[in-house]
Amino acid sequence: MVERWLLLFSLIFSFFTPLLTQQLLFVQALWRHGERAGNKGDSLHDKTLFKYGIGELTEAGINNTYNVGRWLRHRYIDTDKFLSPVMNPKELYIQSVDVSRCLMSAESVGQGMFNADGRYPPLPVPVHSRPRDSDWDLAGAKLPDWYTPELRNEAREVSDKALRFQLGLGEFHNKRILRFSTGLLIDTLQKELLHKWKCSQIESFDPNCAAIQPIKFRAFSTQDFVLNSLLETLGKEARIEALSPLGHPQYNALILIELWNIEGSPKVKILYRPDAYKEEATKNKLFSNGNFIRQLNRAEMGQFAKFKNELEEWQKKLDKIFADADLSSSNSTSSLPPFPDRPLSPSFCSGRDTILYLFSGCSIQNNKVYVGANLARELEGDEKKKFADLTEKMKNGDTSNEDFNDFCMQL
Numbered sequence: 001m002v003e004r005w006l007l008l009f010s011l012i013f014s015f016f017t018p019l020l021t022q023q024l025l026f027v028q029a030l031w032r033h034g035e036r037a038g039n040k041g042d043s044l045h046d047k048t049l050f051k052y053g054i055g056e057l058t059e060a061g062i063n064n065t066y067n068v069g070r071w072l073r074h075r076y077i078d079t080d081k082f083l084s085p086v087m088n089p090k091e092l093y094i095q096s097v098d099v100s101r102c103l104m105s106a107e108s109v110g111q112g113m114f115n116a117d118g119r120y121p122p123l124p125v126p127v128h129s130r131p132r133d134s135d136w137d138l139a140g141a142k143l144p145d146w147y148t149p150e151l152r153n154e155a156r157e158v159s160d161k162a163l164r165f166q167l168g169l170g171e172f173h174n175k176r177i178l179r180f181s182t183g184l185l186i187d188t189l190q191k192e193l194l195h196k197w198k199c200s201q202i203e204s205f206d207p208n209c210a211a212i213q214p215i216k217f218r219a220f221s222t223q224d225f226v227l228n229s230l231l232e233t234l235g236k237e238a239r240i241e242a243l244s245p246l247g248h249p250q251y252n253a254l255i256l257i258e259l260w261n262i263e264g265s266p267k268v269k270i271l272y273r274p275d276a277y278k279e280e281a282t283k284n285k286l287f288s289n290g291n292f293i294r295q296l297n298r299a300e301m302g303q304f305a306k307f308k309n310e311l312e313e314w315q316k317k318l319d320k321i322f323a324d325a326d327l328s329s330s331n332s333t334s335s336l337p338p339f340p341d342r343p344l345s346p347s348f349c350s351g352r353d354t355i356l357y358l359f360s361g362c363s364i365q366n367n368k369v370y371v372g373a374n375l376a377r378e379l380e381g382d383e384k385k386k387f388a389d390l391t392e393k394m395k396n397g398d399t400s401n402e403d404f405n406d407f408c409m410q411l
Contacts, residue, residue, distance in 0.1 A: 034061030069112020
């Protein structure tokens with residue numbers, strides 16, 4: 001299996017002996033909402049391309065966000081058996097900023113995680129939210145008086161550079177601004193980790209641990225500036241490497257913070273997943289979203305072998321960087337050196353046959369119809385041509401989900 005990850009930090013709170021036992025205790029996940037329509041548009045955009053409205057999720061945004069949920073299910077339910085396969089509301093707490101595209105993304109991720117059996121109607125996943133003026137974790141605190149409207153307007157005039165200036169990022173790194181944009185979120189994340197670790201060491205009932213004890217998965221559905229500021233707070237070098245080459249979090253970008261018990265000592269891993277990357281290769285077989293696509297040919301196997309070697313060398317370099325950082329952690333002035341460039345993924349990971357289309361009642365990928373995670377049937381000859389024509393029209397906004405209903409009904 002190939003996973004497109006960047007290990008940002010491996011933080012050790014205390015020294016420990018070589019690994020013998022390890023247990024995942026707690027996961028904090030922060031993701032950016034899925035692809036959305038622009039904030040400005042004309043009537044043509046409103047009626048065709050952006051049927052859910054300006055600023056709202058597009059069809060691709062809904063599909064890719066659902067894929068994030070399926071990927072999380074694969075990691076924490078199917079593989080690690082960390083979460084219950086049937087949703088247990090006591091095990092998770094999903095919080096969203098009070099913006100509709102973020103709320104929809106949170107629900108879509110939840111459906112991808114816990115609706116794998118195709119249950120209809122789907123089991124609702126609880127999503128919590130607060131009014132933006134009181135959501136200091138995800139909306140940030142009110143900016144101080146010295147950050148005047150004139151200063152903000154001046155900053156916005158220079159596009160990406162303005163955004164970095166406005167958020168105190170990169171060459172405009174500003175701790176005072178970062179404290180207001182993400183300081184409260186960092187405080188929440190840190191307190192939760194420490195509280196979870198403390199409570200995991202208590203065997204008897206403790207009323208102070210009653211709320212955190214059952215929770216295993218804590219998620220935040222939010223916006224790009226929150227992830228951007230959080231990465232900057234973790235370290236400028238980490239942010240630059242994680243966001244290369246675009247310089248900002250892509251749609252569906254994901255930060256995972258994992259709390260582990262390693263031989264009785266807490267260890268935190270912070271990982272960054274840049275986008276809705278969803279293809280996997282195991283031996284000579286290509287999978288996407290857990291669905292088998294096809295056998296790899298000889299040339300593709302060569303690509304895959306080359307990629308695995310490059311990935312191993314890249315990981316070794318990262319491991320050395322973080323090992324050296326651990327040894328020098330007592331030096332408060334130490335900083336991480338530049339990270340090596342990630343190897344490029346094989347070309348077969350972005351082929352047409354890996355695209356997943358989600359509709360009401362079913363999904364279609366590689367000419368196969370799925371209900372939940374189960375294969376229902378394969379498209380027949382005439383259906384394949386019809387489906388190919390409709391998906392081509394979809395690119396131009398000339399079709400809608402209703403045009404695909406026949407594929408889902410003929411099961």
